[in-house]
Amino acid sequence: MADTSAYQRGTGQTFFSQHAQNLHRNLPSRVRSPNNPRIPFRNPETPSPTRSPGSNSPHQYGMFNQNHGHQGHNVMMNGGGHQRYMQMNLGKPFNHNQSHQHHNHAHQQHQEHSGANHSGQYNHQHNLSSGGLSNAQPHFTPGHLQNGTPGSVHSGLSKPVNEHWAEQLQLAQRSREMTQSHSHARNHPSVNKSVVAGTTNGTQKEEPKEERNRPAANRVEDAKANHVWTILDFGGQNLKVLTNSLFNYNFLTKLYVNCNKLTFLPPAVGKLRNLTHLDASLNNLHYLPPELGMLVNLKQLLLFDNQLDSLPYELGSLYQLEMLGIEGNPVPDELKSIIVEQGTTELIKYFRENAPGPDPPPERDWIVLDEISDPSSQESLTALSYNILCDKYCTQTQYGYTPSAALAWDHRKETILAELRERNADVVCLQEIDQESFNDYFRGALAHNDYKGVFWPKSRARTMAEKEAKLVDGCAIFYKNSKYVLLDKQLIDFANTAINRPDMKGEHDIFNRVMPRDDIAVVAFLENRATGTRFIVANVHVFWNPAFTDVKLVQVAILMEQISKFANKWAKFPPCTDKVMFRFTNGDGDEGKEVPDTTQEPGPSQEYSDGAQIPFLLCGDFNSLPNSGIYDLIVQGNLPNSHQDLGSRKYGNFTRDGISHPFSLKSSYSAINELSFTNYTPGFIGVLDYIWYSTNTLQVVGLLGDVDKDYLQRVPGFPNYHFPSDHLALYAQYLVKGRKEKKALVEPDFGQGRERDRR
Incomplete structure (x- = not known):
């Protein structure tokens, strides 16, 4: 393979050889590209690839005269194609050195020339078949050469490379031509205009323009809404x-730092998570920061002609990358062979599947809000x-930045179970757990840890065959069997409840927007065996689509309405008389003495005047941010009918x-202004999950804190080997507030003197 770093800047003299006329006539006709139409020749005497020079042509045997130097144009290399475009309206002229004049080039060429003369804008293309571009795929083969042209002309050419490496070489040659300062900006006048002006006549935004026969890149929504410019060119500085x-400009979508003297890229580059294009070619980079793996939106990462002798495994997270430009770097042969033979996608897959993974994160901090003075x-x-991410939703398409081994359900379910056992909570609420996983894995595994469970799948399971129904996800509540007894359990089917409400019959929005959603909630009514305190525990998974804020709000409104009805009914529940789970028989000790029975006697069942007095925990994935109508409704207890989330429905x-x-x-978690996030993916980082508690009966005293921020610097999203779901587990500790008993008013006795005063 020839050294492509020593490329030719000029094309030298161009002429018609004695065989040129016959040569061009024997070339097969080429289909005109719709993106690059050929301009028809109006002058029959104008030299063209299919005609010999006419008798009136100023130079019968030369397409250009000997001293014809092209000035004021940019040069772009595309593998074997050498294209020139007249650059118009540039701030600075492009001055060429002598190597850019055509009379210094002596390679065998095939020429395409468009235009009636050399003035104005023109396209001039050369397909080189030898010399400094020997890595490029030749346009000619020996079969093309006839009429006495020796076949040995191309005998020294190497075998044509495949399409993957050919594209790499084309981009490499093109990058090597972009040596002028701000080359990308100069070659993208449409970008320049949008950056400087952003409007047309001060009233209307300029329409996106095509760049190099491709549509302008779509900008990230946030950047499009908040920034006029999203592309930055520091090339050639x-x-x-x-x-x-x-x-800190995390709204950038394209960054060009090519043709500089950089020896490294700072780790902070990982902050630019909206980047789709990054060009750091023609520098002196010796290594790449692992934080590049955070840029999962990258489509093109160009690193041509640096000093990179290794590549970080973190590049495996770049699952959307279409071109990794490594030509001109001393990368190991085993890595280069993958990209040469199979392309960028396979190399990224190799990194992703063979990466050792990040180091385990530190334990999440336990945040103490209030000390428990006397736990006894x-x-x-x-x-x-915990939303544990249902297996059928956890696909490589959805989570392309995660190794397949970390997405495998066998790995994830064991990691989830290990966390549940480590936390050892009294009550566990799981969302997105399917019926098969509940029955065949979690129910049996957690039974060894003293848990019993309640589960319902989403409502669509009722319409399916048993084989398909067992894969439908739903909500489950597990509770410590030795501590609590289950008094009642209820399912809330939002769609079914809505269509059966008298006030909603005939409402089109109910049938068109609420009824098609099969989301549910599960409610359990528990009693503490020892103290008699009763609890309401609800677990819900609200509809996910952010465009349906009204549907989410209606679901939560139905949820609160139904729980209120259940609570008022449960407040009148009779005392539980059979709360003893088991009792050990008395036996003899080591000295023959009888061992006393230490089983705690159950306390009497607590009585409640109304449902709002029962301690209440509401857990779930609400798919709503803290500034949503759902948050306001739950905290404030009411929401006006004019709220924006309801719209005009x-x-x-x-x-x-x-x-x-x-x-x-x-x-x-409002005590710490919520967690930094409960859902962590490249496309979204925010709070969607909550545990609400009744403030009149419970006091939160401890919380499980955030994930270590340093760990997240190299993790673009969950799930991964350490976090088996894209959601975080929420964990909190509560104290049950003492009940204030109402005492009967007793009239004070002031003795006989008081009676005399009354008389």
């Missing part, structure tokens, strides 16, 4: 280092809520009178 402040005398409980009493519920609820 002789930069030796990039300041970290550059990487104060009743407490712990609760965990019609949902019976909810949109006529507003929405309300009787509970006093608060997010457990």
Whole structure:
């Protein structure tokens, strides 16, 4: 393979040989490209690839005269194609040296020339078959040469490379031509205009333009809404280092730092998570930061002509990468052979599947909000809520940045089970757990840890055959069997409840928007065996689509309405008389003495005047941010019918009178202004999951904190080997507040004197 770094800047003299006329006539006709139409020749005497020079042509045997130097144009290399375009309206002229004049080139060429003369804008293309571009695929084969042209002309050519490497070589040659300062900006006048002006006549945004026969890249929505410019070109500036402040521009979609003197890229480059194009070619880079793996939106990463002798495994996260430009680097042969033979996608897959994975993160901090003074005398409980990511949703298409081994259900379910056992919560609420996993794995495995469970699948399971129904996900509640007894359990089917409400019959929005969703909630009514305290535990998974805020709000409104009805019914439940789970028989000790029975006697069942007095935990994946209508409704207890999340939809009493519920609820994590996130993916990082608690009966005293921030610097998203779901587990501890008994008013006795005063 020839050294492509020593490329030719000019094409030298161009002429018609004695065989040129016959040669061109024997070339097969070429289909005109719709993106690059050939301009028809109006002058029959104009030299063209299919005609010999006419008698009136100024130079019968030369397409250009000997001293014809092309000035004011940019040069672009595309493998074997050498294209020139007249650059118009540039701020600075492009001055060529002598090597850019055509009379210094002596390679055998095939020429395409368009235009009636050499003035104005023209296209001039050369397909080189030898010389400095021997890596490029030749346009000619010996079969093309006839009429006495020796076949030995091409005998020294290597075997044509495949399409993967040919594209790599084309881009490499093109990058080597982009040596002028701000070359990309100069060659993209449409980008320049949008950056400088952004409007047309100050009133209307300029329409996206095509670049190099391709549509302009789609900009990230946030960048499009908040920034006029999203592309930055620092090419050809002789930069030796990039300041970290550059990487605060996280709205950038394209960054060009090619043709500089950089020896490294700062780790802060991982902040530019909206980048689709990064060009760091023609520098002196010796290594790449692992943080490049954070840029999962990259389509093109060009690193031509650097000093890279290794590549980080973290590049395996770049599952959308279409071109990794490594030509001109001393990378190991085993890596280069993959990209040469199979392309960028296979090399990225190799990195992803063979990466050792990040080091395990530190344990999440336990945040103490209030000390428990006397654990033996104060009743407490712990609760965990976790969307475990159903197996059928966990695909390589959805989570392409994650190794297949980390996505495998066998690995993930064991990691989930290990965390549940480690937390050892009194109550566990799981979302996206399918019926098969509940019955065949988690119920049996958690039984060894003293758990019993309640599960319902989503409503569509009722319409399916048993084989398909067992793969439908739903919600499950597990509770410590030795501590609690299950008094009642209920399913809330949002769609079925909505269509059966009298006030919603005939509402089109109910049938068109709410009824097609099969989301559910599961509610359990528990009693503490020892203290008699009763609890309501609800677990819900709200509809996911952010465009349906009204549907989410209606689902939560139905949820709170139904729980309120259940709570009022449960407040009148009779005392539980059979709460002893088991009792050990008395036996003899080591000295023959009788061993006393230490089984705690169950306490009497607590009584409640109304449902709002029962301790209440509401867990789940609400698919809603803290600034949503759902959050406001749960915390404030009411929501006006004019709320923006309802829009102009019609949902019976909810949109006529507003929405309300009787509970006093608060997010457990509101004490620390919520977690940094509960859902972590490249496309979204935010809070969607909550554990709400009744403030009149419970007090939160401890919380499981955030994931270590340093660990996240090299992790583009979950799931991975350490976090088996794209959601985090929430875990909190509560104290049960003492009940204030109402005492009967007793009239004070002031003795006989008081009686005399009355008389």
